[in-house]
Amino acid sequence: MRLFPVHEIRKNIPLNPLWTLTVPGHSPLPYPVPACIESHPAFSSYRGRACYETGFHAGGNVKLTFQGVSHTAFVYVDGKCLGSHYGAYGEFSFLLKDLVPGEHTLRVETDNSFSEASALHVENDYYSYGGITRPVILEQVNRVMIDYIHVTPYLVSVEGTKQWHARVQVSLTSLSAEDTTYMLSLEAAEGFHQFEPAMISGSSTVVLEKDFSYEQVTPYTPENPKLYYVTARLSEKADSCFILTDDFTDRFGFREIKVEGRDILWNGKKIKLHGFNRHEDYAEFGCAVPFQAMYRDISLLKDLHANCVRTCHYPNDEAFLDLCDEMGIMVWEESHARGLSLEQMQNPNFDEQSRICIQEMITSHYNHPSIFIWGILNECASHTDYGRNCYEKQFAQIKELDSSRPTTFASCHFDDDICLDLPDVVSFNIYPKWYHNTPCSEYLHLQQEYINTHGGKDKPLIISEIGAGAIYGFRSNTHAKWTEEYQEEALSEQLLAVLSNTDCSGVFIWQFADTRVDNGSFYARPKSQNNKGVVDTYRREKLSYRVVKELFKSAGQADEL
Ligand code: ADA
Numbered sequence: 355m356r357l358f359p360v361h362e363i364r365k366n367i368p369l370n371p372l373w374t375l376t377v378p379g380h381s382p383l384p385y386p387v388p389a390c391i392e393s394h395p396a397f398s399s400y401r402g403r404a405c406y407e408t409g410f411h412a413g414g415n416v417k418l419t420f421q422g423v424s425h426t427a428f429v430y431v432d433g434k435c436l437g438s439h440y441g442a443y444g445e446f447s448f449l450l451k452d453l454v455p456g457e458h459t460l461r462v463e464t465d466n467s468f469s470e471a472s473a474l475h476v477e478n479d480y481y482s483y484g485g486i487t488r489p490v491i492l493e494q495v496n497r498v499m500i501d502y503i504h505v506t507p508y509l510v511s512v513e514g515t516k517q518w519h520a521r522v523q524v525s526l527t528s529l530s531a532e533d534t535t536y537m538l539s540l541e542a543a544e545g546f547h548q549f550e551p552a553m554i555s556g557s558s559t560v561v562l563e564k565d566f567s568y569e570q571v572t573p574y575t576p577e578n579p580k581l582y583y584v585t586a587r588l589s590e591k592a593d594s595c596f597i598l599t600d601d602f603t604d605r606f607g608f609r610e611i612k613v614e615g616r617d618i619l620w621n622g623k624k625i626k627l628h629g630f631n632r633h634e635d636y637a638e639f640g641c642a643v644p645f646q647a648m649y650r651d652i653s654l655l656k657d658l659h660a661n662c663v664r665t666c667h668y669p670n671d672e673a674f675l676d677l678c679d680e681m682g683i684m685v686w687e688e689s690h691a692r693g694l695s696l697e698q699m700q701n702p703n704f705d706e707q708s709r710i711c712i713q714e715m716i717t718s719h720y721n722h723p724s725i726f727i728w729g730i731l732n733e734c735a736s737h738t739d740y741g742r743n744c745y746e747k748q749f750a751q752i753k754e755l756d757s758s759r760p761t762t763f764a765s766c767h768f769d770d771d772i773c774l775d776l777p778d779v780v781s782f783n784i785y786p787k788w789y790h791n792t793p794c795s796e797y798l799h800l801q802q803e804y805i806n807t808h809g810g811k812d813k814p815l816i817i818s819e820i821g822a823g824a825i826y827g828f829r830s831n832t833h834a835k836w837t838e839e840y841q842e843e844a845l846s847e848q849l850l851a852v853l854s855n856t857d858c859s860g861v862f863i864w865q866f867a868d869t870r871v872d873n874g875s876f877y878a879r880p881k882s883q884n885n886k887g888v889v890d891t892y893r894r895e896k897l898s899y900r901v902v903k904e905l906f907k908s909a910g911q912a913d914e915l
Contacts, residue, residue, distance in 0.1 A: 355421065355489045357676040363587070363601040367416065367492035373408040375485075390424070390640030391464075391485040399873075406462045406486055413455025415495045415529045419447040420462075421672060422488030424641065425475040428463040440707055441474065442466075442487065442641070443668040443690055444714030449495075451529055462486060473701035474690045474711065477874040479884055480633050480667070483640040488671055497534045498554055500586050500602040501525040504720045505542065506758050507608045509621075510567070518568045518608045520545070523561055524586045531556040535591035542566050543582040543608075551591065573621050574607025574723045576661050579682035581605045581723070605679065607723030613760045613778045618814045618859050620684075620726065626913045627684065627860025628853070628906045629662030630655065630888075631819060634670060635869040637891040648674045651866070652681050654893060659906035664818065664862045667692040667732045669715040678724035685722065686762070686818075686862070688729030689715055689748070693766075696735040699744055708748060716755040728752050728759055729818075733766040733783060736773040745773045764818035768801060775809030783819035783864070786851075787844040788835075794851035802857060814859040820848045821864035824898065825880055826890035836880065838897035845888075845898045849905045863902065867893060 375385035377397055391397045391404055420427060424442030428435065436448040466484035468477055475482040506521040522542050528534055533556055538549045545566035554560055572580040585603040589596035609621055617624040632651065634641040643651075648671070655663060663683055668690035678685050689712045698704070712730070719725060730748045735741030749761050760778035765771045774780050782805070786797040798817070805815060824841030833839045845863065852861045868887035871879045883891065888899045 355491060356672060357680065358583070358603065358605060360603050361493070361601055362603075363598055365494035367410055367412045367494060369410055369490060369492055370408060373406045373486075376405040376407075378403065387486045387490060388422070388488050388642045389485060390483040390487055390642045392483055392640050393638055393642070397484075400484060402467050402484075403463060403465045404484060406464065408460050409457055410460060410492055411457055412492065412494060413453050415497070415499075416450040416453050417447055417491075417493045417495050417499065418450060418460070419445065419491040419493070420486070420488070421445045421491070422486075423462065423464055424466055424483050424485060424487045425472065426465040427486075428465075430461040430463075432458050433461075440472070440703075441690060441711050441714070442482065443670070444711055445672070445718045446714065449529060470701065471703060473698065473704035473707050474694075476694070476698060477872045478692055479871050479879070480692065481635065481640065481870040481872055483642070485642070487640070487642040495529065496599040497528060497530040497590055498536050498588060498600065499527050499529060500588055500600050501527050501559070502717060502720075503584055503586050503602055503604050505584050505604070505606040507606060507610060508758070509610050518571050518573075520566045520568070520606070520608070521563065522566065522584060523563045524602075525559060525561045526554060526588065527559045528554045528556055537589045537591075537596050538562060539587045540564055540584070542584040543568060543571055551596070568608075571608050574609040575621060576682035576684055579607065579680060579723070581607055581679060584721075604721050605676075606721045607679070609723050611726045611759055613814060615812055616814050616857060616859070618726070618760065618779065625684070625726075625859065626909065627662045627816060627862065628909050629660045629664065629684070629860070629862045630658075630866035631664045631666040631862050631864045632866040633666060633869040634668075634674075635867070635891070636893075640870070643671070643674070645673055648677055650893060652677050652683060654889065655683060655866070656681065658888070658899070658903045659910050661910065662686065662860070662862065663866070664688070664729070666865070669711070669719065672718065675719060675722045675724060679722055683724055684726050685724045686727050686729055687715065687719060687725045688732065691731045691734055693732065694734045696738045696741060699735050699741055705744070705747070708744075709751060712748060712751055713755065716752065720756060726759065727779060728756065728761050729781070730761070730763050732764045734763075736763065736765050737767040737770040739772070742773050742776075745776050749776050762816065762818075769804050771804075771808065773809075774805060774813075777813075779814045779816060779859070780805055780810035781816040781818035784817060785820065785822075787847055788822040794847050795855075798851050798855060798858075815857060816859050817852045817861040819864035820852060820861060821845060821886040822848075823885040824896050825885055826868065826894060826896055829897075836885070841886075841888075841896060842898040842901050846901050846905070849902065853905065853909045863888065867891060
């Protein structure tokens with residue numbers, strides 16, 4: 355699940371990776387978790403309910419965590435419903451208190467159907483897969499549990515020099531009805547702190563905070579992604595002594611992101627973004643991308659001289675973010691939404707489903723130093739008053755949860771967006787040479803003119819999407835649209851226009867790899883895929899791969915001058 359041990363004291367309860375899957379109309383069969391149901395040949399386009407079941411041996415207080423179930427989960431233990439969860443991309447958990455020691459049955463009903471109940475997973479230009487698509491974790495916990503640790507690194511000027519600090523917040527929850535006396539210690543990078551013994555009331559949650567200062571640490575940069583560990587250890591009082599009962603380790607990096615005028619600063623240095631939009635989608639694995647395939651994607655991004663990735667259009671798997679941390683890939687992570695119309699944003703479930711998605715995304719991913727910006731509501735109704743109200747609420751929620759990172763959203767409302775004053779960074783998805791044939795530099799100039807006169811003046815600008823389609827293997831000297839030759843030509847002109855524009859903080863190409871889309875988009879999506887990848891769904895290079903590699907390499911070299 356993570357690239358490092360999160361616990362040494364807390365006990366992990368092993369789960370058989372093969373569960374029993376029952377799809378209506380089919381006999382039960384052994385099925386891997388995590389995986390997409392669509393990976394089974396009999397269910398490659400299945401949309402609806404399915405039922406997973408497995409057994410486990412445990413007792414006492416048990417924490418049951420799902421890192422992703424697509425897209426709705428109904429969870430039962432020994433036939434008793436623990437609750438449900440909506441949204442394929444958010445981590446959620448249930449607490450089983452005073453479980454009788456022994457064998458227990460875990461049942462998860464999943465549902466990836468589209469209905470009024472689903473405001474975010476709608477028929478779209480990506481695929482809403484079905485199943486338990488990210489890892490499930492079972493842990494034995496005691497009376498008091500460490501929920502999470504959040505680390506906020508920041509610089510303080512001290513007599514002309516800059517000194518690193520880290521504000522560490524630890525959330526604890528009592529699972530007991532009675533009060534419990536506990537003691538907490540913290541290790542953050544080389545800093546250590548022992549809190550005084552304290553009492554937590556039964557069934558309550560408390561957040562402890564400690565500010566560490568450091569004489570000498572190595573900053574985290576994409577070029578030198580130095581990571582540090584933070585560990586909380588909790589002891590509970592038993593009779594006259596304290597016994598170690600829980601722990602939690604996470605990672606962080608000493609980096610500070612600021613927006614100054616039209617620049618995004620990383621530890622005070624202006625960044626130039628050369629990257630890709632990447633869906634979690636890999637040939638027959640769907641959104642349950644195996645770890646080694648995640649690693650291969652990042653290796654390809656590095657090979658392409660890309661320095662950033664946008665998690666279009668939803669929070670990503672924690673393991674992928676760990677890899678970005680380790681390999682110095684800057685991340686624009688965004689909450690789940692793509693192209694929702696005004697009417698879809700007025701779905702009665704939209705606000706709450708969006709609020710929960712943002713809450714889960716920031717609570718789980720707060721410490722990843724690679725994440726430098728939070729995005730929301732890709733190409734939604736930011737040209738309407740109602741839509742503006744939604745953008746306002748979501749940006750306010752993000753700032754409440756994390757004031758250390760800038761915010762943005764990717765707009766497609768070329769000349770009627772009324773929300774550009776809301777985010778810290780303005781971003782636009784533009785497709786000259788694909789959806790229209792306006793020369794790229796001219797179109798970019800027109801876009802900047804609108805931005806500068808409608809709320810976005812003197813803010814950083816990111817071209818969050820630009821690209822063209824190519825069917826893998828379709829080669830022709832006609833250079834017709836959908837040929838690899840045309841994509842190479844289009845991306846070349848597009849990137850030259852954006853990378854040479856000094857008022858742009860950078861670009862995310864749409865997109866890294868071809869992805870499956872819902873059947874509804876068939877008319878403009880040959881192979882039922884979004885074919886704008888520079889590699890296909892199996893990561894086989896198209897002609898454009900090499901031209902992008904060269905242009906990003908030159909851009910990176912120019913940035914160093
Ligand atoms: C939009 C959208 C992407 C994708 C793209 C395209 O910009 O944000 O998800 O659909 O268009 O391929 O047209």
